[in-house]
Every structure is written in structure tokens, then in C-alpha cells.
Amino acid sequence: MNDLTHPVSSPHIHDARPVPWIMRQVLYALIPAITVYVYLFGCGILVQLMIAITTALVLESLALLLRGYTLKAYLSDGSVVVLACLLALAIPPYAPWWVIVVGVAFAVLIGKHAFGGLGYNIFNPAMVGYLFLMLCYPAALSKWPEMSKIVDYPGLLESVRLIAAHSVGMPDGVSGATVLSHIKTQMVLMHTHSEIESTINFGTFAGYGWEWVNIAYLCGGGWLLWRRVVKWRLPLSFMVGVGCAALLGHVIDAELHRGAVFHLFAGGTMLAAFFVVTDPVSSSTTPVGMLLFGLGAGLLTYCIREFGGYPDGVAFAVVIMNALAPLIDRFTQPRFYGKTSNTKHI
Amino acid sequence: MNMRELSSFRGGIRLDSHKGETQNIASRTLPIPEKLILPLQQHGGVAAEPCVEIGQRVLKNEIIAEARNYFGMRLHAPSSGVISAINKFPVIHPIGLSTDCIELTTDGEDMARGLNTVNDVTSLETEAVYQRVAEAGIVGLGGAGFPAHVKVQEAIGQTVDMLIINAVECEPYITCDDRLIQEHPGEVLAGAALIARVIDAGECIVAVEEDMPAAMAALKGVPSARIELVSIPAIYPSGGEKQLVTILTGREVPTGLLPIDIGVAVLNVATVVAIFRAVFSGKPLLDRLVTVAGDFCSPGNANTLIGTPIKYLLEHFGVSDTSNHRVLAGGPMMGTEILNLAAPITKTVNCILVLHRETAENLSNACIRCGDCLSVCPVGLQPQQLFDAARTSDVDLAQELHLFDCIDCGCCAYVCPSQIPLVHYFRYAKSSIEALDRDRAVADGARARHEQQLQRLSAKSKIGARSGLELADVSALDPSELERDIKAAVSRSSKRRQNENEL
Missing domain, CATH: 1.20.5 (Single alpha-helices involved in coiled-coils or other helix-helix interfaces)
Incomplete structure (x- = not known):
């Protein structure tokens, strides 16, 4: 007798790329960025990743058990590991251990499971976790190692010691602001860009080190595009959004606003373009909707960076667009076969 | 190669065709089985009314059940023998229900009642052609099973710019139309010409899929004047009626309408041959070509009597143990799993497919809204949004998202990374909305009757008032x-x- 709980409806053949496979590709695509992190900052990121993944798996299991799901099917989809990695990459590599634990806990329990788990979370859980940390522990998130000042890269053991030490960030002298937050504080002091440039290592085009992090994300993203795990619409429209807004600002006043190349390769732009706005669950799904979503997130990112109170605007921009995604989808329904002109549009 | 410029429809998938396994093997004819089970309902219309009794002897070609109305379909005895039961038997059904069937115990002599042949079909009047099609009990043999005479009648009543003979077998494995064309190309083209003449079609096209080269060659070998042969790219579901219309004409069939409403008549190639045989030799629809394919060693096509038990058919192809297999009626994309192999072949079964029973992957079935489904949907629907509507039984949203334009092709579920049985959800939503509409119609009728009654009562009380007899004044x-x-x-x-x- 057939098992009627498992429907025997057609089609009877499948050729899909299962969700665990998709999540694995995303993890592979993060390898270049992680490598660059290790090169620039030492082994801190590896320790953060370990803590993040362990916390995420434990809390995901707990949430699934509480909600009455089988662990095997749901844990193996790998989505929570991706979440943990993205969040770990978003915080300073030598932030104390409890920062990532709190962030992951909030992301998994509130960002993901409170909304119904994978597929139902309306906000990108990694960004929800990041925003929670940013609002509650801004100091912990602002202490990035100043790359140009690091002489001795912390090894694995040293990293563990630093992260476990319960202090905020690295010893003074080697910790400081990122390029974006440095610009933010200097702009508040009414300095122009040509003045600011002399006070921090600007690297080749987008801040020493950060440009390489972004290029690494871009490489991973290119690979995801080639593997057709992400579709071009979201990342491209996001980059167009950031780039066009930056270009416009730069043309209007070059002393107050930096150019498109800087904004594309500064802060979390590329991380957002390929790993955050491309989260299918919380972004738009219609073809036109994807373009609007990306453009909107890009514009908002730029506006928050330039006019808001925070150095980087990626997380806020994405979460705001997440909230708008259902509306965008509703008003960007593609034309369907046989649609007549007088058919009522929804 | 094609003279005609082809359009394309959006979406669709290139599938592994598996056609080479059967398309070059000559079809065989099955011996007459001991028992034939003939379901009274073999198509979308009304079940036929039996006109024989248990114990009655019948000859081949004899009518054993009559159509109840215009959309009904009469049934003929596929061989000679004795009617041994009129009862419920298991049939091909999604959840294995039984329906009313006539059981014919054959005598193996295959004695036939004489047929009324005509010498020259080209001079036959339109009305006479229609009559002969209606008498032969022909339904669309491509799968949907729409009564052929209704389709012909509709086409006669309208201006038809184009007649399309659909030989685009886009589902994997199925090659019965391919074999039919290779073995009887003359009948295909003669039938096409006959129907084109009767419905006065502006042009007539026979469309085959690009992976049917032998069939194309066979058709080219027969001289035919007005009929155009077109080869279609093998993208599933290019053989879908509306998709094929779009490929050949560049026009879309508006939602809620049929191809005939934009002047295009589409007939399956096997239906055309059946119509030709009915008109030419008076032969009713007693048998059909069925592909038997899948994961076993000797697949092929067989000319099978309607009513042949599927188990019998499979045994002739050397398939006796199906405990590790799933047996489907139809192709892998749209077929129905057969839960009881005693069920018979009906007029609409084009394929019996035997596939290894795969163990389902342990997946969470959560929609991650990746959008793979909407990029393959040939109708341009949003399966991921429809899924939410169907899952939450939001009937209004489902209809707003054009649920009823879904053609059940299965492309969305084929590519779904979470292997969500999307077609299952959509079919369920469709049938529950249809049931809701039926209930609403019944309730509306009752309400209308009640309101009429109230009106009558109030009219009566007004009359009473006029004659001075108010109800309150009884005392x-x-x-x-x-x-x-x-x-x-x-x-x-x-x-x-x-x-x-x-x-």
C-alpha cells in the first residue's frame, strides 16, 4: 500500500540542486574572503567562525526540538551554518567571545525561528543579529584591528586568548576604527576628504585592506554567479544602486562625497551584494522586484553611509528592503501566458 | 530546415528524453487477453450508460455502452466474447478508487460485426464525417481525452486559420506517436487532409519534436500537397496545446479561452489517425498504441486493446515483479501512479512507465524562495507565491495569482531544491476551490428559492390585506x-x- 502521507503526485522525476548543496556552494564562496581576513588580521576570524558555527548548531537544534521538528532533515540543510559564517565575518575578528554568541543567538532564535524558521523569516537573520549587536554593543563592533599597525599577526592560540579575554577588542594601539567609521567621525568634525586622506592609510582605492576583503567577496560572488547559485539581478542592481548614488554625490561635491569605486569596495558592499541581498528567503523573487530590491538596498546603503549616523548602512538598508519585499513582489508580478489587457491586475 | 519561423514560450526545461530506448523498435500487437475491463468513464465528460446485460454475447465493434449526452462517449466491444460483469473495478486513479466498468470475457475468436466503409472519403459531406467520428467513440488520445467529435464540431462552427496536428511528444520515454507516424505516415497525412477539408482550415501543420527524425523522414516520404511539416525544439512542455500554438503562431491563447477561440484547432496525431480510420472504414476506437518503457530490459510499443489489464501488458514486456518499482500511467512529468496493476488501459493512456522506486531524500521541504520554479514555469506564474497561497488555503490569493492558468506540467516541482510537491499542492487547491464554487452555487440556488418563497408569501398577505383579511385579524x-x-x-x-x- 502506498504511503499517502507522502504524496505520489507528478512529476515523478526530479533534477534539482538540493538546498544543502546550495548552502555548501555559499560556504565555498566565502573561502577567499576568510583567507584574506586571516592574511590581514591573523587567525581571529577562524576562532570567531568556530564559536559562531557551534553556537548556531546548538541553538538551531534546540529551536527545532522545541518546535517539534526532526533534527536530521532540518539541520542538514546548512542554512544556519551560512548564517553563522556571515555574522562572524561582519564583526571585528578579536571581539570578545560573548559578542558573537549573543549575535548568533539573537539571529537564530529571534531572526529565524520566531518567524517560522527557514523560508519564513522575513528579515535576513544574519543582518538581524548584526543590527542587534550594533544597537546594544556599539563599542564592541567598532574596535577593528588597524591593519597597518599590526606587526605580529596573532596566531591561533593568541587569537583564542584574545577573544576569550573578555575585553573589548585588541590592545590599544593596534585597534581602531575602520576606514568608513574614521571618515564618519572626521566628517562630523567638518573635515574634507582631502584632509581626511592624510590621516589614515587609504590603500589603493578603498581603504587599506578593505579593498582586498571586498575583492575577495567579489571573487566568491563571481563563482556563485557562475555556478548559478545566485542570479545576476540582485547583486548587479545593488552595485548599480551604490555606484550610481556615489557617482552622483561625487559629481555634486567631490570634497564631501567619495566616488563610486570607493563605495563599491569599502565596508560591507561586496559582502552585501553577493551574500546578503541575494538571500532568496528575505528578498524579492519576481524579476522586476529583484532589480527594485537591489537598487533600493544600494541607494539606502549609500544614504545611510553618507547622511546617517552609522559608518556603514548595509544592514539597515537590507532589513528595510526585507520589510518591503512582499509589497514589491505583489506589485511586480510578471506577465503570465495568455494575459489579456483587460484582466484585472492584482 | 523549417520554412516557418518559430516562436518560443518562456520557461520550460530540456529533459533527458529516453526516446532512443523505444523509438526504433517496431510496435508489437498483444494477444487478446482473457478479460477486458472497460471503464464507463474514460474521459472528462459523463460516464456512458451500459446497453448490454450480464451474460450477453457481443461481437467485436458492437456498442456496449451508449453516450448519455453530447459530451458523453460511447463504448464498443474491443473483441468478441461474453459480458461477465458490470461492476466496480480498480482503475487508474490518483488515490486508487474503483469505478463502474463492464467486464468482457473474451472467447479468443475475435469475431467482428461488419463495418460500414466508404470508398471515397474526399467526397464525404461534413455532416457525414462528423457523424462517423461521433459514432466511433473517439476521444483525444494525447491524454486529456476531450471528445473528438465535440472538437471537430467546434472547429466546423468557427473560422479556423490553422489546423495543428500535435505529434510533439514532449514527455520523456513516450514514443507511441513517433511509432504511429513511422508505421502509418500515409494515414496521418490523409487524416490531416480530411480534417483540414472538413473544418475548412486555412493551413495545416503537422508538428513533431526534433528528436523524432525517423518520423519526420517517414512523413516526408509521403507526397502531400497542402500539409506543412514542422520540427519543434525538444523543450518540455512544447507539446502542451497552448505552448505549441505559441511556438507555431507567435500568438498566445488568452487566459480562460481555448486555441479554437483564436482560430487554431489542435488535434493529437493519434486522434487524427483514429478519426481517419473511423471515417474511412467505420472502425470504432478499440485499441491504441501504448509505450511501455522505463527501468527494465525490453521496452517498446504495443498495439493494445482498450480494457487490457496493465499487469497483462507488463507481463508481455517481461515485467512481472514490480515490488521495487513504481508503475505510472503517462510520462514521468505528468503521469499518475498506478496503485493497482489490475486496472485497465483506457483510451487516454499513452504510456506505462516502470521506474525504480527511489528513496526520497530527507529534506526539510521548506521553500527558500530561490525562484528556480518561476524561471521554468511555461505559463509565467509565481509557483513560490502560489505555494504559500495553496498551503495556507488562501483561495482568493491563489486565484489572484492565476492558479487556474497552471497546466500541471510539473516543471516547478522538477527543479525545486526542497523537493516540495508543488503540483500536488496546486491540484489540491484547484479541486478545493472548485468544490467551494459548487457548494456556493448550491447555496445560492437555495437562497434564491427561499427569497422567491418569501416574495410569494408577502404577495399572498397583500392579497389578504386587500380583501380585508389580515392574518392578525383571525380572532x-x-x-x-x-x-x-x-x-x-x-x-x-x-x-x-x-x-x-x-x-
Whole structure:
């Protein structure tokens, strides 16, 4: 007798790329960025990743058990590991251990499971976790190692010691602001860009080190595009959004606003373009909707960076667009076969 | 190669065709099985009415069940023998229900009742052609099973710019139309010409899929004047009626309408051959080509009598143990799993597919809204949004998202990374909305009747008021007069009831 709980409806053949496979590709695509992190900052990121993944798996299991799901099917989809990695990459590599634990806990329990788990979370859980940390522990998130000042890269053991030490960030002298937050504080002091440039290592085009992090994300993203795990619409429209807004600002006043190349390769732009706005669950799904979503997130990112109170605007921009995604989808329904002109549009 | 410029529809998938396994093997003819099970309902219309009795001897070609109405379909005895039962038998059904069937125990002599042949089909009147199609009990053999005479009649009644003979077998494995064309190309083209003449079609196209080169060559070998042969790219579901219309004409069939409404008639190639045989030799639809394919060693096509038990058919292809297999009626994309192999072949079964029973992957079935489904949907729907509507039984949203334009092709579920049985959800939503509409129609009828009754009552009370007899004033009447009136009313009503009973 057939098992009627498992429907025997057609089609009877499948050729899909299962969700665990998709999540694995995303993890592979993060390898270049992680490598660059290790090169620039030492082994801190590896320790953060370990803590993040362990916390995420434990809390995901707990949430699934509480909600009455089988662990095997749901844990193996790998989505929570991706979440943990993205969040770990978003915080300073030598932030104390409890920062990532709190962030992951909030992301998994509130960002993901409170909304119904994978597929139902309306906000990108990694960004929800990041925003929670940013609002509650801004100091912990602002202490990035100043790359140009690091002489001795912390090894694995040293990293563990630093992260476990319960202090905020690295010893003074080697910790400081990122390029974006440095610009933010200097702009508040009414300095122009040509003045600011002399006070921090600007690297080749987008801040020493950060440009390489972004290029690494871009490489991973290119690979995801080639593997057709992400579709071009979201990342491209996001980059167009950031780039066009930056270009416009730069043309209007070059002393107050930096150019498109800087904004594309500064802060979390590329991380957002390929790993955050491309989260299918919380972004738009219609073809036109994807373009609007990306453009909107890009514009908002730029506006928050330039006019808001925070150095980087990626997380806020994405979460705001997440909230708008259902509306965008509703008003960007593609034309369907046989649609007549007088058919009522929804 | 094609003279015609082809359009394309959006979406669709290139599937592994598996056609080479059977398309070059000559079809065989099955010996007559001992018992034939003939379901009274083999198509979308109304079930036929049996016109034979248990124990009655019937000859091949003899009518054993009559159509109940215009959309009904008569049934003929596929061989000679004795009617041994009229009862419920298991049939091909998604959840394995049984329906009313006639069981014919054959005598193996295959004695036939004479057929009324015509010498020259080219001079036959339109009306006579239609009559002969209706008498032969032909339904669309491509799968949907729409009565052929209704389709022909509709086409006669309208201006038809184009007649499309659909030989685009886009589902993997199925090659019965391919074999039919290779073995009887003359009948295909003669049938196409006949129908084109009868419905006065502007042009006539026979469309085959690009992976049917032998069939194309066979058709080219037959001289035919007005018929264009077109080869279609093998992208599933290019053989879908509306998709094929779009490929060949560049036009879309508006939602809620049929191809005939934009002047295009589409007939499956096997239906055309059946129509030709019915018109030419008076032959009713008694058998059809069925592909038997899948994961076993000797697949092929067989000319099978309608009513042949599937188990019998499979045994002739050397498939006896199916405990590790799933047996499907139809192709892998849209077929129905057969839960009981005693079920018979019906007029619409083009393929029996035997696939290894795969163990389902342990997946969470959560939609991650990746959008793979909407990029393959040939109708341009949003399966991921429809899924949410169907899952939450939001019937209004489902209809707003054009649920009823879904053609059940299965592309969305084929590519779904979470292997969500999307088609299952959509079919369920469709049938529950249809049931809801039926209930609403019944309730509306009841409400209308109730309102009419209220109107009648109020009209009566107005008459009473005019004659000075308000209902409230009953106490003012003389009691003996009242009693007399009541008795008279009671006797009137009992007399009326008696009359009704006699009627």
C-alpha cells in the first residue's frame, strides 16, 4: 500500500540542486574572503567562525526540538551554518567571545525561528543579529584591528586568548576604527576628504585592506554567479544602486562625497551584494522586484553611509528592503501566458 | 530546415528524453487477453450508460455502452466474447478508487460485426464525417481525452486559420506517436487532409519534436500537397496545446479561452489517425498504441486493446515483479501512479512507465524562495507565491495569482531544491476551490428559492390585506366559518398531493 502521507503526485522525476548543496556552494564562496581576513588580521576570524558555527548548531537544534521538528532533515540543510559564517565575518575578528554568541543567538532564535524558521523569516537573520549587536554593543563592533599597525599577526592560540579575554577588542594601539567609521567621525568634525586622506592609510582605492576583503567577496560572488547559485539581478542592481548614488554625490561635491569605486569596495558592499541581498528567503523573487530590491538596498546603503549616523548602512538598508519585499513582489508580478489587457491586475 | 519561423514560450526545461530506448523498435500487437475491463468513464465528460446485460454475447465493434449526452462517449466491444460483469473495478486513479466498468470475457475468436466503409472519403459531406467520428467513440488520445467529435464540431462552427496536428511528444520515454507516424505516415497525412477539408482550415501543420527524425523522414516520404511539416525544439512542455500554438503562431491563447477561440484547432496525431480510420472504414476506437518503457530490459510499443489489464501488458514486456518499482500511467512529468496493476488501459493512456522506486531524500521541504520554479514555469506564474497561497488555503490569493492558468506540467516541482510537491499542492487547491464554487452555487440556488418563497408569501398577505383579511385579524372571524375554511383548505391540499403522487 502506498504511503499517502507522502504524496505520489507528478512529476515523478526530479533534477534539482538540493538546498544543502546550495548552502555548501555559499560556504565555498566565502573561502577567499576568510583567507584574506586571516592574511590581514591573523587567525581571529577562524576562532570567531568556530564559536559562531557551534553556537548556531546548538541553538538551531534546540529551536527545532522545541518546535517539534526532526533534527536530521532540518539541520542538514546548512542554512544556519551560512548564517553563522556571515555574522562572524561582519564583526571585528578579536571581539570578545560573548559578542558573537549573543549575535548568533539573537539571529537564530529571534531572526529565524520566531518567524517560522527557514523560508519564513522575513528579515535576513544574519543582518538581524548584526543590527542587534550594533544597537546594544556599539563599542564592541567598532574596535577593528588597524591593519597597518599590526606587526605580529596573532596566531591561533593568541587569537583564542584574545577573544576569550573578555575585553573589548585588541590592545590599544593596534585597534581602531575602520576606514568608513574614521571618515564618519572626521566628517562630523567638518573635515574634507582631502584632509581626511592624510590621516589614515587609504590603500589603493578603498581603504587599506578593505579593498582586498571586498575583492575577495567579489571573487566568491563571481563563482556563485557562475555556478548559478545566485542570479545576476540582485547583486548587479545593488552595485548599480551604490555606484550610481556615489557617482552622483561625487559629481555634486567631490570634497564631501567619495566616488563610486570607493563605495563599491569599502565596508560591507561586496559582502552585501553577493551574500546578503541575494538571500532568496528575505528578498524579492519576481524579476522586476529583484532589480527594485537591489537598487533600493544600494541607494539606502549609500544614504545611510553618507547622511546617517552609522559608518556603514548595509544592514539597515537590507532589513528595510526585507520589510518591503512582499509589497514589491505583489506589485511586480510578471506577465503570465495568455494575459489579456483587460484582466484585472492584482 | 523549417520554412516557418518559430516562436518560443518562456520557461520550460530540456529533459533527458529516453526516446532512443523505444523509438526504433517496431510496435508489437498483444494477444487478446482473457478479460477486458472497460471503464464507463474514460474521459472528462459523463460516464456512458451500459446497453448490454450480464451474460450477453457481443461481437467485436458492437456498442456496449451508449453516450448519455453530447459530451458523453460511447463504448464498443474491443473483441468478441461474453459480458461477465458490470461492476466496480480498480482503475487508474490518483488515490486508487474503483469505478463502474463492464467486464468482457473474451472467447479468443475475435469475431467482428461488419463495418460500414466508404470508398471515397474526399467526397464525404461534413455532416457525414462528423457523424462517423461521433459514432466511433473517439476521444483525444494525447491524454486529456476531450471528445473528438465535440472538437471537430467546434472547429466546423468557427473560422479556423490553422489546423495543428500535435505529434510533439514532449514527455520523456513516450514514443507511441513517433511509432504511429513511422508505421502509418500515409494515414496521418490523409487524416490531416480530411480534417483540414472538413473544418475548412486555412493551413495545416503537422508538428513533431526534433528528436523524432525517423518520423519526420517517414512523413516526408509521403507526397502531400497542402500539409506543412514542422520540427519543434525538444523543450518540455512544447507539446502542451497552448505552448505549441505559441511556438507555431507567435500568438498566445488568452487566459480562460481555448486555441479554437483564436482560430487554431489542435488535434493529437493519434486522434487524427483514429478519426481517419473511423471515417474511412467505420472502425470504432478499440485499441491504441501504448509505450511501455522505463527501468527494465525490453521496452517498446504495443498495439493494445482498450480494457487490457496493465499487469497483462507488463507481463508481455517481461515485467512481472514490480515490488521495487513504481508503475505510472503517462510520462514521468505528468503521469499518475498506478496503485493497482489490475486496472485497465483506457483510451487516454499513452504510456506505462516502470521506474525504480527511489528513496526520497530527507529534506526539510521548506521553500527558500530561490525562484528556480518561476524561471521554468511555461505559463509565467509565481509557483513560490502560489505555494504559500495553496498551503495556507488562501483561495482568493491563489486565484489572484492565476492558479487556474497552471497546466500541471510539473516543471516547478522538477527543479525545486526542497523537493516540495508543488503540483500536488496546486491540484489540491484547484479541486478545493472548485468544490467551494459548487457548494456556493448550491447555496445560492437555495437562497434564491427561499427569497422567491418569501416574495410569494408577502404577495399572498397583500392579497389578504386587500380583501380585508389580515392574518392578525383571525380572532375577529366567526369560529365556525374559520373551521369550514380550514377543512376546505386541508381537503384541497390532500387532493393536490394525491394528484402529484399519481403523476
